[in-house]
Amino acid sequence: MASMDPISISALLNDPLNFQNVPGYPDTRSLKVGHFAILKGKFTRFINPRISKILINSINSNLVHFLLNTMRRDKGNMVKILLADDDNNFGTVIKNELEEERHAVDVVNDGVEAVLRFINNVYDFVLLDIRMPRLNGTDALRIIKRINPEVPAITFSGKAGDLEMAESVRCGAMKCFRKPFEIAQLKNHIKSYVLK
Amino acid sequence: LIRWSLAQALSKEGYQVTSVEDGSKAIEAIKKQNFDFVITDLVMPELDGWKVLETIKQTKSPSRVIVITAHGMEDTMRMAKEKGAWAYVEKPYLIEKIKEIISEVLNGEYGSNLNFCSS
Helix, strand or coil: CCCEEEEEEEEEEEECCCCCCCCCCCCCCCCCCCCEEECCCCEEECCCCCCCEEEEEEEHHHHHHHHHHHHHHHHHHHHHHECCCCHHHHHHHHHHHHCCCEEEEEEECCCHHHHHHHHHHCCEEEECCCCCCCCCCCHHHHHHHCCCCCEEEEEEEECCCCCHHHHHHHHCEEEEEECCCCHHHHHHHHHHHHHH | CCCHHHHHHHCCCCCCEECCCCHHHHHHHHHEEEEEEEEHHHHHHCCCCHHHHHHHHCCCCCCEEEEECCCCCCCHHHHHHHHCCCEEEEHHHHHHHHHHHHHHHCCCCCCCCCCCCEE
């Protein structure tokens, strides 16, 4: 293990710590809450976002590998999800459930908002209610799939008929659930996406 | 679907929730068990929320009734209060509002062992 010189890294609240000064790692790498670091000489998990300055007393190439792998693994488990539903109550329940799984969920209330958000952000997974104002979920999905044909999507509806639900699957939804559905089923589909 | 969302959210908070699909089943449940809260929609099949509210008010130890109304129905809200509803909430942001009400109750004199009937 080749030791490197002590490196002092500043981090403001929620700002990423930058690994760009670490020899061999010229790219910008970020260290966030939950990752491991050497803090005041002690190997520890970085848990306190209020720490304004972290002094990494010693660092070596194995540790850098470990940190980067941890970051990749954390990022790998966290799925960025766009959820579109005009029923705020249902949206809140699904959002809270998925956030418990450590996913990041953005909620919008209609199909137009869903498309606009999708254009302006990167999402790993899309959840769309079928019957929504302005633009329905199936039409929103058609546009989203033209922007990114690979993005996995699940649709759901409480009011749509079987034909409407089947249409959303034809447009690229991996599954269409009848509301209300078992949230565990939804989580399993997202989990299977993560494991791929 | 509102009932399902609400039951999910309140169960998640650790409350014991009994969920029934109409007014007459709500009355049946209320007769069998004491609830700290009854959350009821006003428009329901069989027996509407007004009848549920009226029946609860006639019991010996009436549950607190939270009435669910559509957005912007000021007259309905006022009438619900006059008829003894403890609170009313509007449909679009039901869960957040009810959580607020719960936290107010938890910070008050009532303790945390609350029991809900949602219809």
